[in-house]
Amino acid sequence: MATLKDELTQRTEQFDHWATRRRYGPDGPNNRRLWVLACMDERLPVDEALGIRVDTPVGGGDAHCFRNAGGIVTEDAIRSAMLTCNFFGTREIVIVQHTQCGMLSANAKDLEAALRDKGVDPDNLTLDPTLPELKLDKGGFAKWIGMMDDVDVTCMKTVETFRNHPLIPKDVTVSGWVWEVETRRLRAPTQEAEARARTDVTSGQFGVKDKQPGRWS
Amino acid sequence: MATLKDELTQRTEQFDHWATRRRYGPDGPNNRRLWVLACMDERLPVDEALGIRVDTPVGGGDAHCFRNAGGIVTEDAIRSAMLTCNFFGTREIVIVQHTQCGMLSANAKDLEAALRDKGVDPDNLTLDPTLPELKLDKGGFAKWIGMMDDVDVTCMKTVETFRNHPLIPKDVTVSGWVWEVETRRLRAPTQEAEARARTDVTSGQFGVKDKQPGRWS
Amino acid sequence: MATLKDELTQRTEQFDHWATRRRYGPDGPNNRRLWVLACMDERLPVDEALGIRVDTPVGGGDAHCFRNAGGIVTEDAIRSAMLTCNFFGTREIVIVQHTQCGMLSANAKDLEAALRDKGVDPDNLTLDPTLPELKLDKGGFAKWIGMMDDVDVTCMKTVETFRNHPLIPKDVTVSGWVWEVETRRLRAPTQEAEARARTDVTSGQFGVKDKQPGRWS
Amino acid sequence: MATLKDELTQRTEQFDHWATRRRYGPDGPNNRRLWVLACMDERLPVDEALGIRVDTPVGGGDAHCFRNAGGIVTEDAIRSAMLTCNFFGTREIVIVQHTQCGMLSANAKDLEAALRDKGVDPDNLTLDPTLPELKLDKGGFAKWIGMMDDVDVTCMKTVETFRNHPLIPKDVTVSGWVWEVETRRLRAPTQEAEARARTDVTSGQFGVKDKQPGRWS
Amino acid sequence: MATLKDELTQRTEQFDHWATRRRYGPDGPNNRRLWVLACMDERLPVDEALGIRVDTPVGGGDAHCFRNAGGIVTEDAIRSAMLTCNFFGTREIVIVQHTQCGMLSANAKDLEAALRDKGVDPDNLTLDPTLPELKLDKGGFAKWIGMMDDVDVTCMKTVETFRNHPLIPKDVTVSGWVWEVETRRLRAPTQEAEARARTDVTSGQFGVKDKQPGRWS
Amino acid sequence: MATLKDELTQRTEQFDHWATRRRYGPDGPNNRRLWVLACMDERLPVDEALGIRVDTPVGGGDAHCFRNAGGIVTEDAIRSAMLTCNFFGTREIVIVQHTQCGMLSANAKDLEAALRDKGVDPDNLTLDPTLPELKLDKGGFAKWIGMMDDVDVTCMKTVETFRNHPLIPKDVTVSGWVWEVETRRLRAPTQEAEARARTDVTSGQFGVKDKQPGRWS
Amino acid sequence: MATLKDELTQRTEQFDHWATRRRYGPDGPNNRRLWVLACMDERLPVDEALGIRVDTPVGGGDAHCFRNAGGIVTEDAIRSAMLTCNFFGTREIVIVQHTQCGMLSANAKDLEAALRDKGVDPDNLTLDPTLPELKLDKGGFAKWIGMMDDVDVTCMKTVETFRNHPLIPKDVTVSGWVWEVETRRLRAPTQEAEARARTDVTSGQFGVKDKQPGRWS
């Protein structure tokens, strides 16, 4: 029978390593060495969709999980993925977007107009006041909003952008997926009409008339 | 006794409204009319920390949850919050950063140097290839990485940035919080030495020598 | 305190009434006075789809549940519904068919041909050897098989047939529903392209070339 | 450690195969390659009686389950069994009838008379308006109703009819069973007085005076 | 807030009263003031059959439960019932016998013969060596064994014997019941052929040829 | 994969054997081939005390359980044990009496007097009216009641009586036990003062003055 | 609907108060304002014996619980009780000793002798090296060990000592209890032979010959 002293020594060391794992850089990765990019929508249950457990208060934690409006590539997504892949031991990127996405529900030009009506001047904004060095070309606001024409196209384009980005190591595995809100299950992004037909994946299905400013197409 | 026909009619209508709620704009908000900004770290359990349920496959869904490296303000965070607050009925912003954050674990200048060693040229990068209109001033790369000196300062600065941003409506409630990884509980951000003392909140505690490029201070 | 004798007397009487409830005709109905017509497919969970409990070993039992290939009207379905509605106290009919139905997966004429290849002669069969009085016109075999072109059309036609049938009392409530196998939820039958688009509801989607023999159209 | 990409690829393929299994004909059978014929009565719990799980929303599904008034052979039962045995990979038929059956509770001739009293003319009915090619000889109505004299005899006769029917392949296993409502357990059908004595299995026990029109005897 | 002292004082007093309740005679009765007479057979679950809890290690305890071979009246049953009804506060008697009873499975005369074959001399036995004052008339042995012809008759006779016995107070409620082993439920004893038919209640059904020595008939 | 037919055949046969096990005599014993003699008191939990399950509605059933006032030997206990040991395959006898027994709580002579005061004439009673051949010598009534002086003595005497009785086969294992109501556990009967001291085992502890009529001493 | 900000503010304040409750002196008491003195033996389950929950990691915590060998009064017990009653809001003292206590299992003089045999010199020991000001008179060692003659006497004497001690406020409720290891329940301490008889409460019952050095008598 080991002494209780031995048991307690081992237990306290394990917690310390978990709590401070970021100090160890690539030697303190999350459990699955995984970075997830997902839409921020409340109808996209990331853990259930992927069969993982993103975070837990003690001990678990399968992934770093980045979420934004759309689950699209942005400079912030690149920044976050760059950090985890280069400095925190991550080896795989999984991207999850979803059908019925709010990013399909309006034309970005109409949203820009609506903001102007509220008194906002999109051409004279500092997007991130903590980083004025980051500048958006005048006239780029509507495109910046990131509305989509087609979620499958956007998902595939997002995968491609990560695969080719100079800040992402070449040996990182990248895959993209679409969560179907209507069917509560996951599928690969596709342009095949049959596979997409069960779901709302284009802005046209939301009654949006014109094409979005050209970010993904 | 109502007929089963009546029961089934009501049930199917409720699901349809939930599945397509983004079409209704502000009339189809998430359950708590809430937008959360959190760090992507696996040691930050968002649901447990805030006592909410961010997402569920059917019916629930308390918040839109944005997560990035640090849980900091970025143009992407502003974009996502702008969308939900102006167009999807959200009325409250809650920001959660955490102690032991990887963003405290190195100096951004060292990270930039490490990437250069790997052959990356930070001065000639398109951060987001889908949005080349977004440009970073030369020399701004290290600052862009967003490493922190002090998580409490960063959290308070992040709250302030959202409160004052022209794209965020003035009547949105904004608050910021720090999840203590060491104690597994939430507290308000603070500069009081006593309240902070239980946790690692500065880059100095990670052995980082110099001050970060000045994004938050 | 009542005596145990009183309790036992009441309990044994209740079981007796349940066990022999068919003797009481309309005074011994099932719990919801309900008759369900459903497809026999293993991907159609009747209890879950309708939110009822069809049968239990003691005491429960919400419905008489008729199931056949397709969940379609047949002389047997009329016979069974006629019995429960006229003689066993049933007041509501609920019909459930489902997408991805095997009845869409082939053309009845091909099935007939396949049976002939196996040596069956459909024109000289007694369909039900216990009831030779029931005769099918020569050439009617393929139509008899009951394959569908469109499950929504079939479902609506099935509802209509029950509503108008002389053996079904006019005050019985009749409704029809489609279980979406792909989405695991119920919807009303419809011809609207949008509402049907998420699911496979026509034989065309199964690669069936020609129209079925005209039973439902 | 396999990548999450591999896991997700496998998982989505499995669901697709399940959801569309009827397309594969005999290669997409239900889990036990089983077809069940059962009475529609709410006192007959099919899953519990047979120790199987007929249907589930995802993945399970032991049997195709046909249910009608009595659990007897009809042209619809032959049609449904023919389809599953010849075209969907089914290899076993299990028939379950039950004691205390409503089909024993009246004489079919009295039921016919009662319908006539309500204004129905059984001799001039199209039983199935979607299939007018199916005709019942005049005077056959009472026999068509399918009331039984004896549930064990009916069950054994039903088994025999399936075994000998030209539309059912000869290598399909067929067995028949009686669920005793009074004892909540299953037994084989039998004519032995002792084995039957515990249950109500004849119309005489329901007070029915005359023999039914001769369908099963 | 009451002190813990008060709580502990009350709790210890309650246990003491329970543990020593027989000292209080009629003021320390069991919970339902009930005496049960039941057969000792392992297929008769007394608690479940009656919906009570006979005994528990602390606090509960609905009944005094007498069990013997058959659940029949004997001098010992009278003795035990006399004690609880006159001296321990019992006010109700419930008798439970059961179908398929071993007491129906042989003729007592054959059992006597079998014992003689083993060398036992029934005519020269002291039945209870602690009470030689209790004597059985010579020739009474087979009758003493207590085998039954008919469990329902025996049960009704047993009820009647308790109702009329001078040692049982007249205001005690007495009822008798039969547990059907075959159906796992309780019914009143009866001579009606229909109600009895589901179960084995006579020695004839066990193949016993002759009538038992006349104790119950 | 076995057919469902095979499974159902096996299952129904097993139930039949259980339900009718008394027909098989020694070949249909209870599960532990055990006969228990226990007091009828509600403070004696037989299953828990012995770690067995006396009876269950289907399948289980460890013992035949005889219970009377005191758990003492009587002619009825001998009769019941004789039947199970000689004719139903039982090979072990376990006797359980208990402390705090009501049989210690009064002197039998006082009980007799109390009954006389109520108008009962013990000298002119037929103890068991179904068996008038069983006669009690005049003056034997108080002894017949079976009150104890000492439960441990009684338990040991009861064991001895069964071991020596001509109706009990010599190879049956017999043991006796005392359930301590005060401590909720089992012990062997004993005369050692120390082992008995924790419990009330004599009539003296109940305030009974004189020795009982001499049945056990 | 309150904002999440309000909810989080309240929640964090509650935890802070709990974690730092000792700072508030009498305004931060434990939940029942209770101090327990108990023996350190593993057969004395304090929570279960008293029906309280002594400690929990967050939020609960009914008592300050002092445990030593015997659960007796010592200067340390007085010190601890003095602190909680005068400075931390405690208003009740509950003392729990137990039968079968090791403090009854030997004579203190024999223990002293055994230690001397091991080379210990009890007359020249500093009992507590951190408090050499605390001195034991020579010859007092055996008495200091605190062995008991009688646990009930000791318990009552312990209660009395606390009631009269100048460091314990007069309005504190004090009660004492004995946990019976043999019966697994609580009782008041007593000298009545009957109430004590079920348990081992004196050193004589452990075979100890002489009286202990006179601490409690």
Place this chain on the structure above:
Amino acid sequence: MATLKDELTQRTEQFDHWATRRRYGPDGPNNRRLWVLACMDERLPVDEALGIRVDTPVGGGDAHCFRNAGGIVTEDAIRSAMLTCNFFGTREIVIVQHTQCGMLSANAKDLEAALRDKGVDPDNLTLDPTLPELKLDKGGFAKWIGMMDDVDVTCMKTVETFRNHPLIPKDVTVSGWVWEVETRRLRAPTQEAEARARTDVTSGQFGVKDKQPGRWS
């Protein structure tokens, strides 16, 4: 199959040994041969902190658990540890103190003054009236109270005191631990500023101005 008699014999012997284990001295140790010294605070959950089960009503019981104000060494702690280590088979000592301890919350001199204000005369007290042989030097009262300057120092000093005490055998394993109330986890005591910084471990953090009377430093 063993007889039930054998099973019961073994079971009763096991309980007897457990209940009386203190009689066997070193041969009847607790389950882990462990003695725990812990603070009496309700915020220190001993079982959870150490991953053991101190006590249970039957059978379990990992440790003898001594608790006092502070979890510090006292003559009582030495007495209790001496008994279990020398006479009851204990081989390991584990000491648990905790942060946020009330023993840090005031200066002992102020507590002494407060008691004097209430009319207590600390110089003329018999600390333990049952042991007047134990005397405290005049002026030692404040030091006796045992308030701490630093819980880690105190814990390490406590370990050292036990390791060196002549009454504790040299081969006993001794270790000390600090439960962090703020983080709800255990750590080793330490003087390293970083490891201690997360918690309140000194009286200075409680606002106490002067050093305590010198017991631990």
